[in-house]
Amino acid sequence: MAILSVESLSKSFGGVQALQDVTFCVETGHICGLIGPNGAGKTTLFNLITGFYAPDSGAVHYRGRTLQGLPSHRIVGLGITRTFQNVELFSSMSVLGNVMVGRHVRTRCGFFRAILKTRGARAEEAETRNAALELIRFAGLKGDPEAPAADLPFGWQRLLEIARALASEPSLLLLDEPAAGLNAVETAALGDLITKIRDRGVTVLLVEHDMSLTMRVSDRVVVLDQGRLLAQGAPREIQSDPEVMAAYLGRPKEAGNA
Numbered sequence: 001m002a003i004l005s006v007e008s009l010s011k012s013f014g015g016v017q018a019l020q021d022v023t024f025c026v027e028t029g030h031i032c033g034l035i036g037p038n039g040a041g042k043t044t045l046f047n048l049i050t051g052f053y054a055p056d057s058g059a060v061h062y063r064g065r066t067l068q069g070l071p072s073h074r075i076v077g078l079g080i081t082r083t084f085q086n087v088e089l090f091s092s093m094s095v096l097g098n099v100m101v102g103r104h105v106r107t108r109c110g111f112f113r114a115i116l117k118t119r120g121a122r123a124e125e126a127e128t129r130n131a132a133l134e135l136i137r138f139a140g141l142k143g144d145p146e147a148p149a150a151d152l153p154f155g156w157q158r159l160l161e162i163a164r165a166l167a168s169e170p171s172l173l174l175l176d177e178p179a180a181g182l183n184a185v186e187t188a189a190l191g192d193l194i195t196k197i198r199d200r201g202v203t204v205l206l207v208e209h210d211m212s213l214t215m216r217v218s219d220r221v222v223v224l225d226q227g228r229l230l231a232q233g234a235p236r237e238i239q240s241d242p243e244v245m246a247a248y249l250g251r252p253k254e255a256g257n258a
Contacts, residue, residue, distance in 0.1 A: 001027065002025035003026055003028040003063060004049070005060070007060070008022070009048060009057075011044055011048060017227050019045060019224075021229075022041070022045065022224065023058075024229060026172070028203055030198070030204075030219040031198050031203075031206060031219050031220075032203075032219065033208065033214040033235070034205060035208070035238075036224035037225060037248060042176075048060060049174065050072055050080060051071055051075045062079070065078070081165045081168045082165065082173070083174070083176055088161065089161060091149050092150070093148070093149055094145065094146045095147055095160055096145040099135055099136060099163050099167050100129060101164065102164035103128050105168050135163040135166050136160075138166075139159040139163040139166075154182075155182050155186040162193065162197075166197070171203060172203045172204075172205065173204050173205070174207075175206045176207050177209060191216055194206065214235075215239060220233065223241075
């Protein structure tokens with residue numbers, strides 16, 4: 001059963017067609033890899049799904065509900081959250097504080113109850129803190145959770161951003177190039193974490209240029225090229241697809257055109 005359906009989605013910026021008539025589904029409980037050369041439209045697609053952009057045509061459905069016209073915070077409330085290509089943390093806040101902020105969409109205590117520190121507000125804050133600490137451990141972050149996020153090594157900042165995204169209790173997590181800037185050891189650990197997230201019951205849509213990581217963790221792979229859907233299938237099928245090979249490596253010149 002599909003948790004996310006992208007139907008005939010198109011988006012242009014001026015004279016540039018970023019996406020054109022893209023259609024695919026993400027199955028519940030799967031890791032779906034979304035790949036393509038630079039400029040293929042992958043991040044644009046993420047921005048359309050999460051409400052940062054409005055499509056020119058087509059639709060995005062989450063659990064049968066259209067997402068058109070919904071602001072980003074409402075989409076997060078429905079159960080979709082994301083990370084970004086560039087790490088976006090509250091650098092002056094602690095590691096723990098960053099993850100607790102991510103859970104704000106699931107809290108019920110209003111402004112005045114928080115200011116007055118009512119019994120309910122204190123209980124909810126303790127619950128949020130405990131949930132955040134569990135996610136910090138789950139993500140593999142070590143050290144003092146009260147340390148400033150800016151003091152973390154870059155690889156751990158990536159993990160912190162994922163932990164913060166998970167704090168909103170998503171059913172669908174969109175990861176935008178999470179391995180960018182990581183070394184081989186960190187990338188391997190990231191792959192294990194993504195699999196653990198799927199096993200935790202969270203469906204994952206993964207944009208990643210590291211093909212070894214994508215093919216290792218993905219149940220299914222969708223390929224974009226120049227804003228169009230090029231191929232989709234199991235990792236082994238995609239790896240042997242001549243059209244995909246040509247998109248990444250370039251098409252050989254025909255005889256007489258060398």
